[in-house]
Amino acid sequence: xxxxxxxxxxxxxxxxxxxxxxxxxxxxxxxxxxxxxxxxxxxxxxxxxxxxxxxxxxxxxxxxxxxxxxxxxxxxxxxxxxxxxxxxxxxxxxxxxxxxxxxxxxxxxxxxxxxxxxxxxxxxxxxxxxxxxxxxxxxxxxxxxxxxxxxxxxxxxxxxxxxxxxxxxxxxxxxxxxxxxxxxxxxxxxxxxxxxxxxxxxxxxxxxxxxxxxxxxxxxxxxxxxxxxxxxxxxxxxxxxxxxxxxxxxxxxxxxxxxxxxxxxxxxxxxxxxxxxxxxxxxxxxxxxxxxxxxxxxxxxxxxxxxxxxxxxxxxxxxxxxxxxxxxxxx
Numbered sequence: 001x002x003x004x005x006x007x008x009x010x011x012x013x014x015x016x017x018x019x020x021x022x023x024x025x026x027x028x029x030x031x032x033x034x035x036x037x038x039x040x041x042x043x044x045x046x047x048x049x050x051x052x053x054x055x056x057x058x059x060x061x062x063x064x065x066x067x068x069x070x071x072x073x074x075x076x077x078x079x080x081x082x083x084x085x086x087x088x089x090x091x092x093x094x095x096x097x098x099x100x101x102x103x104x105x106x107x108x109x110x111x112x113x114x115x116x117x118x119x120x121x122x123x124x125x126x127x128x129x130x131x132x133x134x135x136x137x138x139x140x141x142x143x144x145x146x147x148x149x150x151x152x153x154x155x156x157x158x159x160x161x162x163x164x165x166x167x168x169x170x171x172x173x174x175x176x177x178x179x180x181x182x183x184x185x186x187x188x189x190x191x192x193x194x195x196x197x198x199x200x201x202x203x204x205x206x207x208x209x210x211x212x213x214x215x216x217x218x219x220x221x222x223x224x225x226x227x228x229x230x231x232x233x234x235x236x237x238x239x240x241x242x243x244x245x246x247x248x249x250x251x252x253x254x255x256x257x258x259x260x261x262x263x264x265x266x267x268x269x270x271x272x273x274x275x276x277x278x279x280x281x282x283x284x285x286x287x288x289x290x291x292x293x294x295x296x297x298x299x300x301x302x303x304x305x306x307x308x309x310x311x312x313x314x315x316x317x318x319x320x321x322x323x324x325x326x327x328x329x330x331x
Contacts, residue, residue, distance in 0.1 A: 002324070003095030004304045007058045009049040012305035012312075015061070023099045025073035030102050032085065035114030037065040037093040039299075039320040040122050040151065041215075041240055044312040046091070053265075055091050061304075062093025062322065065100075066108060066117035076102040084108040088121045088268070094304055096324045103272075106279060109287070119151070119293045119319035121279075126237065126264040127155035127213070128278045132163065133267075134260045135211045135233040139164030144200065144209035146224060147216040147240060148185065149176035149317045156213045157183050158291040159282075165211075168203050170196065170220070172314070179317045183292065191220055200227040208255075213237060221245035225257070232257040240314060294318030300326040 003020050025031045043061050045051040069083045079085060079102060086108055087093070087100035108117045131137045143160040147153045148169035160167040161184040169180035170189040177188040189199040200208065208229035214221060218241025225234055225247055232255055252259060268275040285291045296318040299307040310316045 001096040002301055003060045003097075004062070004301055005058050006047045006061055009047065009057075011048065012044070012308040015047065015305055015308075017302050017304075020095075022097055025071055025076075025099055027074040028076060028102055029073040029099050030069050030076055030079060030085075030105065031071040032065065032067045032087055032098045032100055033070050034065045034093065034096055034098050034324050035067040036118040036298075037062045037095075037322040037324075038118040038122065039304075039307045039311050039322060040064070041238060041311060044308050047308075053090065060092045060095050062095070063090050064088045064118055064121045065093040065098055066114040067098070070097070073102070078102055079105055079107075084114075084117075086117050086121055088125075090265075093118075094301060094322055096301075109283060112286075115295045115298065115321050115323070116293045118321055119295055120282075122264070123151040123155045123319065124159070124282050124291065124293070125268060125275065125278065126152050126262065127159050128282055129264045129267050129275075130213060130235045130237055130260075130262040131156055131159050131211065132278065133274070134262055135213075135235055137163050137165055137211050140166075141210035142166045142168065142204055142207075142229070143211045143213060144168045144170065144224065145180075145185075145213045146170050146191075146220055147214075147314075148180045150215065150240065150314065151316075151319045152215050152237060153213070154180065154183050154294060154318055155291070157185050158285075160184075160213075162285050162290040168200070168209060170224075176317055179294070183294070196220055196223045197227050200224070204229070208232060211235065215240055217241045217245050218243040222247055222251075225251055228255050228257050230256055234259045235262050236260065237262045295321055297321070298323050298326060300324075 086106040168187045169185035187203045215237040217239035
């Protein structure tokens, strides 16, 4: 089988595609034929040794995939050969075949494509854990989403609307904001051309947002936090900007506000039943049309570096996927 391999820490261009032996599932594992794999921001970091989890070299990057079960390891009873499943694995997804723990698999609902299924677990899991669990967003509250056109950002926009909140989407271009509007955002802020604090004051009638969802970090974190409403919750989701903010703690004191950390991967590991309940709720929302994963670009295995660069430079909207059956180029 063909697989993308990281042999040394470095930029996406250092990755190679190699022919590797087809893996065999051990006890409790399954072998999956990958139909599509999702590209996520941690994939950009992990190959450069900048992520909190650092696998041993060499390894195949890619944390989530969707496909068909080819073989079962000893003791696996929850799936059968031929089942279509979503797998969240941490590494290994950018390949034609993938080994995954049977316990981590989620059945793909009838009618859902591999590309959409592969785009679901991490971004929607992260955003649901953040907005519903960590922030306890309530109907009628206001949610500000920074970096709203990215994968987790769009998921947060949709989840906020599903919860009955007013959603303010902030992004760096009018084109990105148009995508946010399509996915339900009530108000739009272009923070490349508008003053963020002034725009938030106008959009909230001076009250400020109740919840701020921040996967970006960097220069917009402090003005956003200065605008937060009384008893607001500031969700620390990630640092796509590359800069970890240094917020003055007195701001939290003055607003009675909370700074809330969000680490979905560890939540899913520590609280699997709660994570599964969240996934089931979102599958229901998807069936009702309340959430609609957006796949904006598809790449071949040989073009994984281009896919990672598109995500790392924040050019992509929604989700970028790798489709092993594509021979070369962007589809």
